[in-house]
Amino acid sequence: MTAVDRNAAPAPPDERLARVSVVTRVLKRPDTGAFIGAVAVFLLFAYTARRVNWAGDAGVWSTWLNTAAYDGIVAVPVALLMIGGEFDLSSGVMIGSSGLLLGILTTQANWNIWPSIVVVILFGLAIGFLNGFTVVKTRLPSFIVTLGTFFMLRGLNAGATIKITGGVSINDIDRAPGFGFAHKLFASTVWAKYNFGVAVLWWLGLTIVAAWVLARTRFGNWIFSAGGDPVAARNVGVPVARTKILLFMTTSAVAALWGIMTAVSLRGMQSNEGVGREFEFIIAAVVGGCLLTGGYGSVVGAAFGAAIIGMAQIGIISSGWDSNWVYFFEGVVLVAAVMLNTAIRRRAERAR
Amino acid sequence: MAETNGKGAPHLLEFEHVSKYFGNVLALKDVSLDVDAGEVTCILGDNGAGKSTLIKILSGVYQHDAGVVRVDGQEVRFTSPRDARRAGVATVYQDLAMVPLMSIWRNFFLGEEPTKGRGPASRFDISFAKKTAREHMAQMGIDIRDPDQPVGTLSGGERQAVAIARAIYFGARVLILDEPTSALGVKQAGVVLRYIVRAAEHGIGVIFITHNPHHAFPVGDHFVLLNRGRVIGDHAKQGVTREQLVREMAGGAELDALTLELEGVVQT
Numbered sequence: 001m002t003a004v005d006r007n008a009a010p011a012p013p014d015e016r017l018a019r020v021s022v023v024t025r026v027l028k029r030p031d032t033g034a035f036i037g038a039v040a041v042f043l044l045f046a047y048t049a050r051r052v053n054w055a056g057d058a059g060v061w062s063t064w065l066n067t068a069a070y071d072g073i074v075a076v077p078v079a080l081l082m083i084g085g086e087f088d089l090s091s092g093v094m095i096g097s098s099g100l101l102l103g104i105l106t107t108q109a110n111w112n113i114w115p116s117i118v119v120v121i122l123f124g125l126a127i128g129f130l131n132g133f134t135v136v137k138t139r140l141p142s143f144i145v146t147l148g149t150f151f152m153l154r155g156l157n158a159g160a161t162i163k164i165t166g167g168v169s170i171n172d173i174d175r176a177p178g179f180g181f182a183h184k185l186f187a188s189t190v191w192a193k194y195n196f197g198v199a200v201l202w203w204l205g206l207t208i209v210a211a212w213v214l215a216r217t218r219f220g221n222w223i224f225s226a227g228g229d230p231v232a233a234r235n236v237g238v239p240v241a242r243t244k245i246l247l248f249m250t251t252s253a254v255a256a257l258w259g260i261m262t263a264v265s266l267r268g269m270q271s272n273e274g275v276g277r278e279f280e281f282i283i284a285a286v287v288g289g290c291l292l293t294g295g296y297g298s299v300v301g302a303a304f305g306a307a308i309i310g311m312a313q314i315g316i317i318s319s320g321w322d323s324n325w326v327y328f329f330e331g332v333v334l335v336a337a338v339m340l341n342t343a344i345r346r347r348a349e350r351a352r
Numbered sequence: 353m354a355e356t357n358g359k360g361a362p363h364l365l366e367f368e369h370v371s372k373y374f375g376n377v378l379a380l381k382d383v384s385l386d387v388d389a390g391e392v393t394c395i396l397g398d399n400g401a402g403k404s405t406l407i408k409i410l411s412g413v414y415q416h417d418a419g420v421v422r423v424d425g426q427e428v429r430f431t432s433p434r435d436a437r438r439a440g441v442a443t444v445y446q447d448l449a450m451v452p453l454m455s456i457w458r459n460f461f462l463g464e465e466p467t468k469g470r471g472p473a474s475r476f477d478i479s480f481a482k483k484t485a486r487e488h489m490a491q492m493g494i495d496i497r498d499p500d501q502p503v504g505t506l507s508g509g510e511r512q513a514v515a516i517a518r519a520i521y522f523g524a525r526v527l528i529l530d531e532p533t534s535a536l537g538v539k540q541a542g543v544v545l546r547y548i549v550r551a552a553e554h555g556i557g558v559i560f561i562t563h564n565p566h567h568a569f570p571v572g573d574h575f576v577l578l579n580r581g582r583v584i585g586d587h588a589k590q591g592v593t594r595e596q597l598v599r600e601m602a603g604g605a606e607l608d609a610l611t612l613e614l615e616g617v618v619q620t
Contacts, residue, residue: 235433
């Protein structure tokens with residue numbers, strides 16, 4: 001407005017801002033808890049897995065980072081979706097569906113791998129659209145809708161694989177034309193001496209892009225508002241339905257990308273691949289500070305969450321313990337992280 | 353024929369014999385009122401008096417069935433909330449349309465985010481958003497400690513201030529406040545009343561909807577009383593006392609009867 005207010009207070013001086021201490025500022029970040037947790041878990045294994053030189057051997061780092069990338073890549077869109085107020089339980093099984101579709105297109109229809117990849121990504125976008133559209137139109141909880149998708153895809157994966165191949169897997173994807181470059185892009189090693197997978201770079205890249213979108217773009221603002229209070233957001237003109245559908249599409253498309261990467265890496269696909277992994281993505285996101293009710297969270301936090309899971313899966317074996325304890329450990333981490341995150345946030349909001 | 357305010361210009365907003373029916377239920381009947389820039393028009397009425405219907409016609413949620421609504425002397429008929437906003441009529445609802453977990457500056461620009469850069473590099477202009485939010489809050493007389501503070505940690509009065517400042521920033525000329533003080537304590541309500549005066553000082557025509565004459569009296573420039581869908585009183589500030597407002601609000605003669613009845617109850 002152009003009207004001048006004679007009583008207007010002068011612009012607040014900057015020292016008022018400095019009153020919020022740096023410590024409070026850091027504690028207010030949703031990803032602080034996940035960072036502290038990741039450091040703690042790292043230190044734990046640095047002690048219990050000292051016989052493999054956990055802290056000092058880059059080869060050990062690459063092992064757990066490769067494992068973490070496995071959860072981290074899909075945890076990125078899952079975190080965005082959770083901040084947007086929704087769940088996707090079909091994100092795990094999508095890995096299997098898309099890998100199998102890639103296998104069928106390349107080995108049964110004898111396509112070149114590149115058009116197959118395009119079709120698989122489109123398939124992912126389509127499933128995500130169906131999830132999102134159903135959730136937005138029916139107003140059913142996404143938990144139920146995507147649980148339905150999960151079971152449908154799970155049945156489809158097993159049923160279609162048996163029907164087409166007579167077995168439970170599709171093999172020999174590497175015979176497809178164009179496989180060499182696809183393997184380089186999706187499944188090669190970038191630092192051969194220490195065996196870092198290219199997936200770690202994908203994970204890093206996706207995390208950076210998603211964190212930028214969330215914090216620095218209009219769409220990021222819409223994601224927060226769609227999860228925080230969809231009615232209020234709609235009242236001020238935020239396209240909430242479109243935002244949510246796009247988030248579902250991103251989640252399924254990234255799961256499809258990961259399915260492609262897995263299929264290229266393994267040169268084949270099991271029909272039960274990915275089932276159960278959706279919970280690890282959700283754990284990574286929740287450990288990373290995402291609220292189950294939406295409207296709050298961090299992609300960088302989810303990356304730390306995935307790092308914790310990756311460290312647990314490798315560290316427990318490296319410590320000489322039975323690998324079944326990984327699940328136990330993940331459960332403990334989930335509950336502890338949520339308690340830590342909640343406590344940190346409460347403290348930070350009091351100390352303003 | 354559009355009426356004019358004292359200075360010869362048309363009223364900023366004008367209702368002339370406006371009626372609204374829902375089936376055969378009469379929600380508003382023959383309501384006429386004027387709103388001028390820089391003034392606070394209080395609309396007083398008890399539950400069911402027709403205040404909500406009035407707001408919804410103004411904000412484009414409902415359309416009136418009879419009569420004329422004018423903005424700047426031009427007849428208008430808002431068919432959607434977007435329509436009303438475009439004409440400069442902004443409504444601040446009781447729920448304020450804010451997301452508690454989001455920071456002040458994110459809420460301030462929600463749905464209307466300023467961007468810089470183009471194409472894929474197009475991004476939310478955060479430094480501008482923070483600076484503008486802080487400046488406009490300061491103009492409302494509220495000094496926010498930290499624009500990163502989540503709106504949920506603000507007091508009820510401060511939250512109203514964010515909503516009002518936001519509406520003004522986005523070009524509201526008529527600002528409708530729906531019961532902004534009803535959920536607040538005495539002190540916070542006082543704070544909000546000060547923001548209402550500030551908004552009018554900015555040259556905005558403020559419509560302050562309330563059922564509390566004690567909140568309306570100190571800030572209002574004129575008072576429109578609604579009862580059962582009709583205007584039962586329209587007073588300029590000079591022509592009315594607080595007691596008169598309270599009495600008319602409570603239904604005048606009805607209140608006297610009630611007082612007598614209650615006294616009777618007490619005596620027996």
